[in-house]
Each structure stands twice: as C-alpha cells, then as structure tokens.
Amino acid sequence: xxxxxxxxxxxxxxxxxxxxxxxxxxxxxxxxxxxxxxxPRYMTTGPDHAPIVHPALLIVFxxxxxxxxxxxxxxxxxxxxxxxxxxxxxxxxxxxxxITWKVIETYERRNRPYQxxxxxIVDPHGDTVLTRRTTNTFMAGKIPMPVDIGGS
Amino acid sequence: xxxxxxxTKQGAEFTGRxxxxxxxxxxxxxxxxxxxxxxxxxNVHTDDRFAIQSGLPARAASxxxxxxxxxxxxxxxxxxxxxxxxxxDMKFIAIVPIDARVTTIATVVSKEREGERMRFNMDVRCEIxxxxxxxxxxxxxxx
Numbered sequence: 001x002x003x004x005x006x007x008x009x010x011x012x013x014x015x016x017x018x019x020x021x022x023x024x025x026x027x028x029x030x031x032x033x034x035x036x037x038x039x040p041r042y043m044t045t046g047p048d049h050a051p052i053v054h055p056a057l058l059i060v061f062x063x064x065x066x067x068x069x070x071x072x073x074x075x076x077x078x079x080x081x082x083x084x085x086x087x088x089x090x091x092x093x094x095x096x097x098x099i100t101w102k103v104i105e106t107y108e109r110r111n112r113p114y115q116x117x118x119x120x121i122v123d124p125h126g127d128t129v130l131t132r133r134t135t136n137t138f139m140a141g142k143i144p145m146p147v148d149i150g151g152s
Numbered sequence: 153x154x155x156x157x158x159x160t161k162q163g164a165e166f167t168g169r170x171x172x173x174x175x176x177x178x179x180x181x182x183x184x185x186x187x188x189x190x191x192x193x194x195n196v197h198t199d200d201r202f203a204i205q206s207g208l209p210a211r212a213a214s215x216x217x218x219x220x221x222x223x224x225x226x227x228x229x230x231x232x233x234x235x236x237x238x239x240x241d242m243k244f245i246a247i248v249p250i251d252a253r254v255t256t257i258a259t260v261v262s263k264e265r266e267g268e269r270m271r272f273n274m275d276v277r278c279e280i281x282x283x284x285x286x287x288x289x290x291x292x293x294x295x
Binding site for chain 1: 195223236
C-alpha cells in the first residue's frame with residue numbers, strides 16, 4: 001500500500017488502501033433520491049431477491065477519493081476523465097463490499113498528468129461484482145481545465 | 153419489462169428521463185455517507201470555494217452522477233440482468249453545472265448472438281440544455 005504518498009504521485013503497480021463499505025437501506029435510498037431513480041427494485045424485497053444497491057452508489061463510492069489513503073496537497077483535486085465499467089453481479093442492500101484500487105498506468109498529455117486505475121468491488125462471498133478502469137487527472141488552481149474534464 | 157427486444161433494429165434510439173442536477177442532490181450524491189457533522193464533505197462537487205481553488209469555474213456534478221443516469225436507462229432497456237452482464241465506457245467531455253437538466257440517450261449500433269442471448273452494442277451520451285453533450289461513450293447489454 002502507499003499510505004504516505006500523495007495519490008497523484010502513485011505509479012503503475014501502486015495501490016490505494018482498500019475500503020470496506022457497508023450499504024444500508026438508508027444509504028442506498030440517499031443515492032436513489034440524489035439521482036431521482038426511485039424504482040422499487042432498489043427499495044423493496046422481490047420474489048427472489050432483497051432490495052438491490054443502485055450501480056451509481058457502487059460507482060461513486062469506488063472513486064479513488066474514497067480510499068482511506070487517498071490524499072492530495074491542499075488546493076488540488078482528482079477529476080475523472082474516462083471510465084470503463086463492467087457490471088458482474090447485483091449487490092443486495094445490507095451487504096459489505098470491499099473495494100480495491102491499483103494504478104496500472106501513468107502518462108502526461110499536454111502538460112497534464114493522467115493516472116489509470118483498476119478498481120475491483122468484491123462481495124462477502126468473494127465474487128467480483130463490478131470492475132472499473134478509470135482515468136483521472138489532477139488539477140490545481142493554476143493549471144487550466146482540460147478539454148476532456150468530467151468529475152469524480 | 154425490458155424495452156429492447158430481438159427485433160430492435162440498428163439505429164433505434166432510446167431517451168431516458170430528464171434529470172435535474174440541483175444543488176441539494178449534488179450534495180446528497182457527492183457529500184459522503186453518513187451525513188454527520190461536517191456533511192457535506194468539501195470537494196469539487198459540493199463546495200464552490202474548493203472547486204475554484206482547484207481550477208474549476210464553480211462546483212459541478214460528478215461524472216458518477218451521469219453514470220448513474222446512464223445505468224438507469226440501460227436497466228430500463230435490458231432489465232435487471234444488465235447488472236450481471238452489462239458494461240459502459242464513458243468519456244467526460246464537459247462540466248455539468250448545478251441546476252443543469254440532463255438527458256440520457258442510447259442508440260443501437262449493432263447486435264450479435266451470444267449463445268442463447270443477443271448482445272446489443274450501443275452508443276450512449278448525456279446532454280444538457282439545448283443538446284450539448286457532456287459525456288459520451290459506448291455500452292453493452294443482453295436480452
């Protein structure tokens with residue numbers, strides 16, 4: 001792990017500290033409200049399953065900023081520019097998932113640093129439920145905004 | 153009931169529900185959990201000062217929020233099975249300001265047999281306001 005290094009300085013092979021994330025019904029419903037998706041599948045028990053965690057919760061809480069070891073200098077921010085997400089298994093509300101992050105590539109383009117991160121979310125049974133390959137850039141006040149900017 | 157079926161043709165376009173990226177919803181989405189003292193957590197999505205200090209013009213919606221909107225559209229199209237075998241690959245190309253209205257669109261590019269199922273390859277995008285794209289990419293799902 002790389003707990004003592006600013007995240008933008010991590011290089012290929014480095015990892016962020018993992019996160020165990022317990023997902024309650026209230027937690028899930030907060031995300032449902034924020035994205036205006038109140039489908040019953042996420043809130044009520046179906047014939048063969050418990051309420052399901054919305055994919056948006058899994059994505060926003062597996063951004064690199066959620067790792068306990070994520071850190072940047074004051075005034076800097078990580079901004080997501082690209083994300084390739086694979087959905088592998090629905091997560092029932094009430095489970096605790098484990099999220100891991102590993103840097104697979106770093107590069108510079110137009111004087112801006114980019115970092116590509118593989119993220120895995122694993123359920124308590126050891127099954128991978130979601131994978132991501134995310135590209136982030138790092139911004140500070142004096143660095144102009146890139147064209148391909150998103151959010152994290 | 154999924155909206156796509158084996159007869160759905162290349163070029164078919166599907167539009168999701170329009171979303172309103174309000175200030176509070178952005179806090180709810182990006183402010184952290186649980187909402188205890190100090191909530192919302194300060195970041196480029198929740199705090200104008202933080203965003204400006206980081207080089208953004210103002211705080212803005214998270215890219216993950218857009219991914220949540222796209223996921224909703226894809227689950228509407230393919231059903232819950234999408235959460236077991238779906239994918240999407242998005243590039244974030246513009247800032248989504250607070251109070252923007254976001255529309256999601258998915259277009260069938262191709263389809264192919266995959267055992268007993270049929271896999272659809274889609275183009276997906278999020279637009280704000282008058283149709284300005286803010287996130288673009290591809291997605292797959294099966295029926």
